[in-house]
Amino acid sequence: MKDKVYDVIIVGARIAGASLAARLGAAGLQVLILEKDTFPGRTVVSCPLLLSSGMQLLDEIGIDESLYAPDNKRFAGVALEMSEYFRTFVEIPDVYGRHYLYGIDRQVLDQALWKNLDRFPNVTQLKNFSVSALQMDKDGKVTGVTGMFKGGESQSFSADAVIGADGRHSVVARKAQAAVTEEITKYNTAVYYAYWEGVEPYQAQGKEWIQIHSGCNGFSAVVIPASNGLTGVLAQCRHDYFNAPAGVDEWYHHTIRSFQECFND
Ligand SMILES: Cc1cc2nc3c(=O)[nH]c(=O)nc-3n(C[C@H](O)[C@H](O)[C@H](O)COP(=O)(O)OP(=O)(O)OC[C@H]3O[C@@H](n4cnc5c(N)ncnc54)[C@H](O)[C@@H]3O)c2cc1C
Numbered sequence: 132m133k134d135k136v137y138d139v140i141i142v143g144a145r146i147a148g149a150s151l152a153a154r155l156g157a158a159g160l161q162v163l164i165l166e167k168d169t170f171p172g173r174t175v176v177s178c179p180l181l182l183s184s185g186m187q188l189l190d191e192i193g194i195d196e197s198l199y200a201p202d203n204k205r206f207a208g209v210a211l212e213m214s215e216y217f218r219t220f221v222e223i224p225d226v227y228g229r230h231y232l233y234g235i236d237r238q239v240l241d242q243a244l245w246k247n248l249d250r251f252p253n254v255t256q257l258k259n260f261s262v263s264a265l266q267m268d269k270d271g272k273v274t275g276v277t278g279m280f281k282g283g284e285s286q287s288f289s290a291d292a293v294i295g296a297d298g299r300h301s302v303v304a305r306k307a308q309a310a311v312t313e314e315i316t317k318y319n320t321a322v323y324y325a326y327w328e329g330v331e332p333y334q335a336q337g338k339e340w341i342q343i344h345s346g347c348n349g350f351s352a353v354v355i356p357a358s359n360g361l362t363g364v365l366a367q368c369r370h371d372y373f374n375a376p377a378g379v380d381e382w383y384h385h386t387i388r389s390f391q392e393c394f395n396d
Contacts, residue, residue, distance in 0.1 A: 137163045137255075137290040140276055142262045142303050144168075145175060145237075148296030149244035153192040156251030163288055164254060165278065167261035170245040171238045178324045178355060178363040179237065180341060183229035190227075193250065198243040203358045205231035210333055210340035212393055214347040220336060234341060234355035234363060236326075260286075265293065265306045273307060321373035323366050323383045330354065330362035344393040352390040 139155055141148045144166035152164045186196065207230075208222040223232050248254045262278040266287060275289035295303025303309075332339040333354065342354040349372045353365040366386035375382035 135161075135289075137161045137288065138292070139163070140165065140288055140290040140293045142276065142293065142295050143297035143301075144170075144245055144248075144256070144258070145241050145296070145298075146244065148294075149241075149248060150188065150192050151294065151296060152248055152254050152256075153244075153251070156248065156254040157192075159253065162251075162254045163290065164248065164256050165260045165262055165276065165288075166245075166256075166258045167278075169258045170242040175237045175241065177237050178353075178357075178365055179235050180355060181233045181235045181240075183223065183226040183232070186229055186233075187227040192247065194243055194247050198246075199235060199240040200233045201239065201358055203233045203235070204332055204339055204356055205233065206332070206341050206356075207231060207338035208340060210335060210342050212342070212344045214345065216347065220340065232341065234357040236357040236359065236361065239358055262297070262302055265303065276303075319370040320367050321370045323379055323386075324353075324363050325383065326357070326361040327364050328360055328362075330356065330364070332356050332362075342393075344390050346389065350386060350389065352387060352393070 138160040139162050141152050141162060141164045144152070144164050148164060148166070152162050155162050181199070189196075189199065206223075208220060210218065210220055212218045223230050245256070248256050259281040260278050261281075262276045264277040265273050266275040266277060266289065268274050273293045275287055276293055277285065277287040279285045293303060295301045295307070295309075297303055333342045334340070341356075343351065344353075345351040349369040351367050353363075353367070355363040355365070357363055364387060366383050368386070373382075
């Protein structure tokens, strides 16, 4: 494997990396995908909603809905509450034949994305491998990567192209000195969330809804039922309002409690 030159090396194997690997694999390219984690592995920081447009993309790469939403409820849309001022229900329109959205457990989705790559013999998957450097030729063109397996063995791989799908703090982007083309810092939000058991989905108008409550004071709470009986409950605020002198746990519970009336309604 050491001397092989791949068409493409992809660093990072979650939503961006694994879906790209599936597309390139289907196109017949020789792909090596490297991931420092395992699947199922650590919980990635994300408590997402999946809309029909996202499900359509998963359809395109051959991932059936039952794999990422095994027992998830189909929500009609979002119940949006602005303090005591008004409440509205934002229904998901029928897009690509679906008129619902899901709350997703990233552990489940990410594992489905990784397993889907087993279908492509021309896609080589290596987990527990952390890329630390890029190889470059004398003209500065990237020709491969160097990194280390969890056990400590170092290895290099070569390819015609290297793609960084290694997240927000991308090593690939940093090492390639990629220019930042857009960065929005004005609306930074502090978010803490936990998965709760035994939370009943919010029902109104004969349907079930994801809940978003804004305090209209820079704080909000979001309730996203996902799979396996777990519900993501998010507390969030403008980043410059975040203040947790008694610790994050206390801040989280205090913020959720401030929305208690909405949840009881
Ligand atoms: C609280 C929260 C809520 C969110 N809600 C939503 C939502 O509702 N809907 C939505 O669409 N998005 C949502 N997002 C955003 C979404 O989580 C991200 O856009 C998405 O995870 C980015 O995917 P990615 O594949 O680019 O990167 P990541 O998911 O960050 O994956 C990068 C991968 O690269 C690997 N990696 C990193 N460095 C290396 C290395 N050196 N070598 C090898 N591997 C490496 C990591 O282990 C990881 O597996 C939310 C995010 C947060 C934080």
